[in-house]
Amino acid sequence: MEFSLTTPALLFPTVSLLLLAYTNRFLTLATIIRNLYDRYHERQDKNLLAQIDNLRYRVYLIRNMQIFGVLSLLLCVTSMFALFAGWTDGGEWSFGIALALMIVSLGISLRELQTPSVRWICC
Numbered sequence: 001m002e003f004s005l006t007t008p009a010l011l012f013p014t015v016s017l018l019l020l021a022y023t024n025r026f027l028t029l030a031t032i033i034r035n036l037y038d039r040y041h042e043r044q045d046k047n048l049l050a051q052i053d054n055l056r057y058r059v060y061l062i063r064n065m066q067i068f069g070v071l072s073l074l075l076c077v078t079s080m081f082a083l084f085a086g087w088t089d090g091g092e093w094s095f096g097i098a099l100a101l102m103i104v105s106l107g108i109s110l111r112e113l114q115t116p117s118v119r120w121i122c123c
Helices: 011-042 046-085 088-114
Strands: none
Touching: 011 046, 011 088, 046 088
């Protein structure tokens, strides 16, 4: 397999779109948490606290997804720099690690998607 400077560049659009999606999920959940927190102060409902805890866990997962995604992008850039400098082995290893970090990020994303929501208990 031929490994050139353009090979790590293939990951750039994917990482950019994933980070955008992760950020949108993070901001949406943060807004929901703020609204639930305000409602909790109006009436001390235990169900709201359970929902907030669940959403906080999901925000924690999303933050980790973002961290591994950014590390993947950083190693992609490192790989491109190494290939540009003529360090083929370093470029290949950096790209391999970048792919592994992206797999970790996607795995955490799958876990976040499988996290069940807290069911509301009415009245």
